[in-house]
Amino acid sequence: MPRNRSARVAAFGPAQGRPPTSASLHSRAATAFRRRLVLAVLLVVSLALVSVYFRESSGGSLHGVQSGAASVLRPFEVAAERIARPFRDAFGWVSGVSSARSKNKRLQREVDKARQEKIQNDELKRENAQLQRLLAYRRSARFPTDYSGIGVDIIAQPPSQFQQRVVLNAGSNDGIQLHDPVVTADGLVGQVTKVARNICQVTLLTDQTSAASARDSRTGAAGIVLHDPTTSSLILDQVPKEDVVNEGDVIVTAGWRSGKLASIYPRGIQIGRVRSVSQLDTDQYKNVQIESFVDFGSLESVLVLIPKTRNG
Amino acid sequence: MALDWTKLGVVVFLAAILQASVFSDVSIVGGTPDILLVVVVSVSLLRGSIVGASVGFLGGLLFDTATLGTMGFTSLLLSLVGYWVGRYGETTGRDRSHAPFLAVAVVTFLYALGALVLHFMLGDPAPARHVLVATLFQDIALNLLVTIPIYGLARRALRPTDRAERIQGVRLLG
Numbered sequence: 001m002p003r004n005r006s007a008r009v010a011a012f013g014p015a016q017g018r019p020p021t022s023a024s025l026h027s028r029a030a031t032a033f034r035r036r037l038v039l040a041v042l043l044v045v046s047l048a049l050v051s052v053y054f055r056e057s058s059g060g061s062l063h064g065v066q067s068g069a070a071s072v073l074r075p076f077e078v079a080a081e082r083i084a085r086p087f088r089d090a091f092g093w094v095s096g097v098s099s100a101r102s103k104n105k106r107l108q109r110e111v112d113k114a115r116q117e118k119i120q121n122d123e124l125k126r127e128n129a130q131l132q133r134l135l136a137y138r139r140s141a142r143f144p145t146d147y148s149g150i151g152v153d154i155i156a157q158p159p160s161q162f163q164q165r166v167v168l169n170a171g172s173n174d175g176i177q178l179h180d181p182v183v184t185a186d187g188l189v190g191q192v193t194k195v196a197r198n199i200c201q202v203t204l205l206t207d208q209t210s211a212a213s214a215r216d217s218r219t220g221a222a223g224i225v226l227h228d229p230t231t232s233s234l235i236l237d238q239v240p241k242e243d244v245v246n247e248g249d250v251i252v253t254a255g256w257r258s259g260k261l262a263s264i265y266p267r268g269i270q271i272g273r274v275r276s277v278s279q280l281d282t283d284q285y286k287n288v289q290i291e292s293f294v295d296f297g298s299l300e301s302v303l304v305l306i307p308k309t310r311n312g
Numbered sequence: 313m314a315l316d317w318t319k320l321g322v323v324v325f326l327a328a329i330l331q332a333s334v335f336s337d338v339s340i341v342g343g344t345p346d347i348l349l350v351v352v353v354s355v356s357l358l359r360g361s362i363v364g365a366s367v368g369f370l371g372g373l374l375f376d377t378a379t380l381g382t383m384g385f386t387s388l389l390l391s392l393v394g395y396w397v398g399r400y401g402e403t404t405g406r407d408r409s410h411a412p413f414l415a416v417a418v419v420t421f422l423y424a425l426g427a428l429v430l431h432f433m434l435g436d437p438a439p440a441r442h443v444l445v446a447t448l449f450q451d452i453a454l455n456l457l458v459t460i461p462i463y464g465l466a467r468r469a470l471r472p473t474d475r476a477e478r479i480q481g482v483r484l485l486g
Contacts, residue, residue, distance in 0.1 A: 035395075038362050042369045042391040049373075049384025054434060062383055069377040076325075077333040077378055084334040091338070 130301050137185035138303065144266035149183075149303035150174055155199065157299075164190075164207035164227075166299065171198045179264050181305045187270035187293035188212060188253060189302050200304075205234065205271070206296050212265050213254040216274070219244045222254055225271055225290065234272055236288035241279055245288050249274045266305065319469060320355060324367050327351035328374035336379070343450025345458045348375055349423055352390050353397050353415050354459070354466035361398030368394030382434065389426050393419050412463040413456055420452045 053062050131151060138149045152174075156167035170176055172195050182189040182202045190210060194201035203210055206227045214236060215222040221243035223236040236251055251274060255267025272290040279286045331348040338344060348371050356364025368390030375386045397415045424443050432438040 035362050039365050039391065039395045042365050043388060046369065046372070046384040046388035046391060050382055050388065050430075050434075051384075053383040066377050066380065066383055070380055073329065073332075073374070073378045076329045080329050081333045084330070088334065088338070095340075 133185040147305040164204040171196045215254045217250045217252045234290040239286040324371040332378035343454045345454040350462045354463045356394045356397035357401035364394030364398030365391045416459045
């Protein structure tokens, strides 16, 4: 006889054993019959209960019996519940602490993520506003007509306060060349002083080596804008004493041209507003301090001006 | 014999009451242990199909009464569980250490499936995805976990005292 009978055969097939005698056969058949009869009766009773319970109304007899029996069981249920309550409370506490801890971790992660996203959004918003301003400036009448502008991000800030130079994310491959002027919507920033293929260096107007010929936009008084290291601000130098410069006047680039020679910066780019004007009898020129329109400490994107003649 | 039935009655009664009042409300990682099912499986393995089916019926009836559920619903399912596991115990599963665990795992799945079908037939809400996907594996794991103590206790409580009390459905081969 095979030993490896399956559960299905065992459950629903006939019982197997040693070669049966007629008495054992009879006994086994009776047991199998009793077994199946019990199952059938239980199933029929269950189905009948389900059917009757399902069909009758809530005031039906089976519902009544159930309600009465439930009342009998109720004290046992209450007792079981009371006995189990301390364990359930303990389990609930442990589970609650564990759940709160994991929830706390999850919420902390979400807060961190949201904070990160907010920072990124603020950053993008600011960048967008700056680019919008650059775009508006590029489309405005103030933008020099014989130049085209390339919007470029600054990828490296000034290494020290003595070297006011930044690195831009564009180079000769983008058409940038040495001495190209660099501006923002606020005004003059500086000029390109080194060019590589994909990056370039810009020396800011606040660098001690920088200078730009400029004039008072209202009176026409001309001079040279420099960075004064003693006052850490821009000054309009070499303005004769007889020229008129008033506080609040706007200083712009002069943009001169002499034959084939021309200034680096185009004409009319804003530099700053005159903060103070003074002159001493002993000095040869006026002492004009300028407040720059450009915030050199928070530069992120700039426009590199490329002469259209070069493109053509 | 009468003492044995009394012991069985007490065991099933306790299991039904505990399941209705305590364990139905316990949720561990989304699953709920069913000690009534595990008790029916244990008793059926130890006592055979007739006792298994009867105990399943009684336990189901008590559970339906205690929870005011549809009378006969759990009885029907647990009677089938008791009978099937009892036959498994009488034949291939006897004296095999893995039998209770195998039976509990299979029966938990079949019980969930059967309950789902019955609920569907009765027009009750039957969220198959929830029952068969979201909680089934947790239920099986928890039932397997409670099988260890429950089957051990059932073996101690229902140890056969008389050889004549032993199941006579099938003889061991070899």
